Amino acid sequence: MSLKGYYLLPHPPIVLPEVGRGEEQKIKRTSESMDAIGKDIAKKAPDTIIIVTPHGIMFQDAIVLSCENEMSGSMKKFGVPDVSLKLPVQKKLTQKIYDLAQTEGIPALLATNQLMKKYNTSVAIDHGTLVPLYFVSKHYNNYKLVHITYAPLGDIELYRLGIIINKAVEELNENAVFIASGDLSHRLSEEGPYGYHPSGEKFDKEFLEALQEGDVKRVFCMDKNVICNAEECGRRSAAVMLGALEGKKFKGELLSYEGTFGVGYGIMKFNTLSEDTSRLFDLETIRKEAYENKIQNSDPYVRLARESLTTYLKTGNELNSLPEYVTEEMKKEKRGVFVSLKKNGELRGCIGTIFPVTESIALEILHNAIEAGTNDPRFYEVDFQEIMDIDFSVDVLTAPEPAQKDELNPAEYGVIVRSKGKTGLLLPDLEGIDTVEEQLSIALDKADIRPDEDYSIQKFKVIRHREE
Template identity: 30%
Template sequence: MPGTCPAMTARAPAAIPAERRRYDVPATQQKYLTWTAPAARPAERTLISGRVPPRRKAMLRSPYAAGAFYPGSASTLKNALDQLIDLNAPKEAAPGILVPHAGYQYSGAVTGAVISRVDVPPTVVIMGPSHSGIGKPFSVMAEGEWQTPLGNVPVDEALARKLIDGSDYLEADIAAHIQEHAVEVQLPFLQYVRPDVAIVPIILTVASPSVYLQIGRDIARTVRDSGQNVLIMASGDMTHYEPDATAREKDLKAVEAMQTLDTDELARRYKNLHITMCAFGPVMACMAAVRELGGTTGELIEYRTSGDATGDRDAVVGYAGVIFKAGAAEDPLVKLARQTVETYVREGRRINPPADLPPEMRGQAGVFVSIHKKGALRGCIGTFEPQEPDIAREIINNA
């Protein structure tokens, strides 16, 4: 059916090389993996004892969706991207985005509209849903390169390993990525605007909202600690195979929650409205990460359905393109109150005040801490007279 995310099959090779077997890659996926000796990186060209230090072979993930979801030749693909991406559009730095992953003829215009507006940084973390069910449930391909008709895209191996080490859920795995299009279809768009881009590919299986949120927070913490400039991309489609009017109504309800980064509301609408969006897991994790990194809003850039391409309005797939935006720098007093509440709710512990108190947290003063949801006051507590030796401890005590 047009605009869908179909499973594809591959014929198993006659023999499985030992290097492939050690990664537990199913036989049906072997044809998509090769091992190559990459060119030495600049830092590795330094001679040691008159010799260039040897490098291990790099794993190369061959295209799986080329020729089906997007053009299989470099020239045809570039011509398609010429039409989908506006290099002259005003751009902005963004911590996260949502883009669809159907065939370019169906959803490429939506992805192109978003990519046209974003200043893509050197590394992009791409999260997509599992369509095959193969591999680890929360899978990170932590090494190697991805091949497309436009060239190879390296994995940011250092950041990938940090993400795995910093999460209770993410695991190194290759099998989940081989016969999966969710990450691959985004790569030509990224290569077109940033040829030197590196990625961290992540595939997420079906899980509870709390798991997706924790993965998102783990990603945000690792990205923040790394000091790298990173874009977090959620790859996924919206409603599947419902009448056009119904799909639009449901999808725009979901987008409303995305625009305020309200993950609780998105989870409620996803469940109560029976929204068949494969983007749910990736976008929940993306929103949680963006919010943790200081994001405040989401902007709908483009929405379409497969019916816009085919003319068939009876059973469509929806495609939303959203840019998640960072707000102004959070006030240190508000940030401390928020961190206090979030840490106690999630971990059941009281945080310590900053080791080096900023000027606004020194001295003594009465403090009130309030919680608002969607602009409405939900709780407030405080002291008129100071009870603690400094404002930081006063905030923590009241929060």
């Protein structure tokens, strides 16, 4: 038995009357549409609801499948602990999804309370799950839950997870529906959680249009910078759901869209029209072609960074000689170099040297690329399978020079602050850092220097090389 329903639902706590206390009337269409979805699911009377959420226990490198006999949660942190849910878990289906994920090489773990004790937490229903199910449970309660928290994996891996979910449902002949929980852009207005950015409106429009048209390729080929700047949390949930729709032609029916509080709330149900050919091969081909194009069109700086990390992850060894494309300038000049990695527009690693520690820019890149991928303490080590989804950039630094605060410009200059042996550095022209005050505050914080301490300032420029 295939999945009987597919839904994209937001999870704004304020839509619940107990939380909103009248403010929910400002997103009345959202409330009405979620109520309509609840009624639609009640008509289907599923034995199981599978929900993918961004707000459960999240690991950076593995999908999390909750695997206790039951789960509970409340809206306590939103001031209403009496709004709560307790649901039985469909452990057989959860285990089947996990087993298939292991077979297919998709990183996943079964979350039990015993395991979660190691992380000082426990298995619980998060608000990304509770808010959608609040409306379902108004009309229907006779169901078990499969609770999945996505990880920031590559789009293809998330899509393949969706395929696995559908396969598990079919093999167990489970009567189930699928909910992709996620809000759209959080940057639709200055009043929103992250302020305004034009990418917010652009993302929401393109994303919803592609889903309405059933155009999976368009969803997966959206501009990464637009995605990143939109600050959304629903695209990955939808990527898993689209995988569950593999082999089916479908259209999305948009019930409502509102952005009243600076966050996009899109509600959509998906109608399957007929059987269709597999899209997975096409998506993998698009990904491979984009990767090859990136390599062919990148300049020597980023090409060397990519080749250095790729070789190390693949073989465990560093490059033993410089490739032919390395320029004379890279071989002869000595500069500080930062290598940055981004995955789906989000930082995945960054390591650099303010002053050169090797004999050339080229050797600096070789070393720092490996360090950025394996030794940035903020991130787990890059896996070789991620390389195709990572964009490289190389910043070559000019020599730092002393500066006063009024000589700084975060769009043009990077900054170095020093005090009592502590040093903090921030590169120039970073997204969201628009003032000298912001730039200095972050640099001081990185160095653990208090703003009221005496500290010196240096400024520098960078020559930035990026993959397009």
